[in-house]
Amino acid sequence: MTIAPTATLPPEGPLSPDGPTAESMAGESLWKGAWQRLRRNPMALIGGGIMAVFVFVALFAPLLAPYEPASTEWTELSTPFFVQGSNSEHLLGIDRWGSDMLTQLIFGARQSLIIGVVSTLIGLFAGALLGTLAGGLGGKVDTVIMRFVDILLSIPSLLLAISIAAAMGKSSFALMVAIGAAQIPIFARLLRSTMLSQSRSDYVLAANALGLRRRNIILGHILPNSLGPTIVQATLNLATAIIEVAALSFLGLGEDDPAVAEWGRMIVSGQDRFQIAPWLAFYPGICIAITALGFTLLGEALREALDPKQRR
Amino acid sequence: MTVEYVPGQPQSQPQTTIAGHGDRPLLTVTDLSVTFTRRGRAPVHAVDDVSFQIRAGEHVGLVGESGSGKSVTSLAIMGLLPRGGVEVAGSVDFDGQELIGLDTATMRNLRGQELAMVFQDPMTSLNPVITVGRQITEVLKRHRDLDKADARTEAVDLLTKVGIPDPARRVGDYPHQLSGGMRQRVLIAIALACQPRLLIADEPTTALDVTIQAQILELLRELVSGSQTALLMITHDLGVVAGLCDRVHVMYSGRIVESAERRQLFARPRHPYTGGLMASIPRLDQPRGVPLTPIPGSPTDTLPWSQGCAFAPRCPNSEVDCRMHTPALEPADNRALRCFHPLTTDPRSVGATHA
């Protein structure tokens, strides 16, 4: 005789250990969950799309650009009285120095990406180090580090960047350090406060109750739980960094070699022909705006994905 | 003259020596006081002259309503109170070693290895971004010097022991993939990973569903009984203690008000507060529909102990002297009791037996 399958048992009967939750069936991790929320967010798709195009263009600039960068072949097409606009040979026309505008913009993406990423990384690492020390160790270390960070923060970031760029001389590296240094306080404060609030949570008390080493608790438990907001901030800071590269170049503090295309400097150089050829400043300006928008959208979407409770 | 009675002291404790428990207590808490001092605020005496002992393998209950100082007592024993704004006085002797004021490195070596703790909320007590397997192996590596492979094998064994199905797969899970009951099982596995000599369970079932509560208690009982691990069970529910503990200390507003061997206490509660707690346990032998009798008032309705009996504002037996003098903890009727007018009749329905 076959026994008919019994009616569905209560999932958590008094004798059976409580079963897995529906969630566990999906077998997803915390980051996977965030990834899924990210994929469903149109803001993230737009931001990610812009970023992908930007990175692609920056990486493959030599292949994509129609002409050689910094060519002076068409100098006569850019005079104080006439600037060649878009035509079949030059899709976006000729720039201030007689190079192909599209080519210069494409190579400019490369410069912006390198400076933006490297400077943000400089700010992120230095800031994260200070923030981890302050937030993890607390006490006197915290006081000293935060005093230093406060001083750094009290200097307007542009002024700080200008001073550093001026002190180190005109080079791309100086620009990166300058922009990165201005970001240190943002990352240090953010990570510190996240870590301090995390260190009051139950799992940290539980980890302490297990006698785990302090270093392990700080680096292995508190830090990984505090990284979310910092990653979001880094994405947002990339946008700011790209704008700041342009701003500092605009102020004449960037790369000295005129052969290196850079969006900020392209705006500056376009200024004296603004009356007759506004696109000289307009095209690089649009590039900066769109790229910054892309990183900002992605950063905001990341923030929501990592902390779904904060969603409106 | 009143002599302060130290509960659990061998000479004042008849017929409670359980075979195999040895004579020297594992943990001796003497006059433990914890005061929170915050600038601009009145000091809070969260724990006030608390003394008790636990023998190896013994199960002791610490019972009281919210705010009575149970958690603070356990954190003081574990050395986990915040560093600033707290004054700790008295002594906590663990197997001959004084824990109060012990240097942090030594204390960290004891924690997790000799003393372990299970907390109230399994939803927040596990690290959300680390797999449960790693959270177990971490402790094994820290205190038992196991290498990676051995630690993993041991972790799977531990998960099996605490009744988690398919443990080899579960070690790779993140906490949010487990239900509350399963998480508490994991936390118990972690706490018992190094076979500690004392396990403190601070309301381990309060945050769980009723059916799961019974399972977790049963699991704790299974794991702890028959081993040398002593258990300090902290709860607001005398029902939890009834089937689990050898000895029970009832706390109110930071002080022990009654402590007795379990059978003595349940057979005849003497302190009006104990009586009140007992009357609020749901009972199977009571006809349905009979309402439980909660203790009137709230735990915040207290008198400072320095002015009288803290329970006086809520006490059915209270008289004038209760608000003028502070009752001492004194030996009476096979127990220690802090009350001027103890109960003479069982507050529960007459003729009922319990536990």
Ligand SMILES: Nc1ncnc2c1ncn2[C@@H]1O[C@H](COP(=O)(O)OP(=O)(O)OP(=O)(O)O)[C@@H](O)[C@H]1O
């Ligand atoms: N960090 C703190 N700062 C100030 N007061 C505190 C602190 N922790 C606890 N207290 C106070 O100590 C008293 C005892 O708290 P405790 O957490 O030990 O109570 P409990 O018996 O465990 O109650 P519960 O059942 O709610 O867990 C409470 O009055 C509480 O307000």
Ligand code: SF4
């Ligand atoms: S001392 Fe008085 S107020 Fe306090 S519990 Fe006993 S009878 Fe009640």
Ligand SMILES: [Mg+2]
């Ligand atoms: Mg508590």
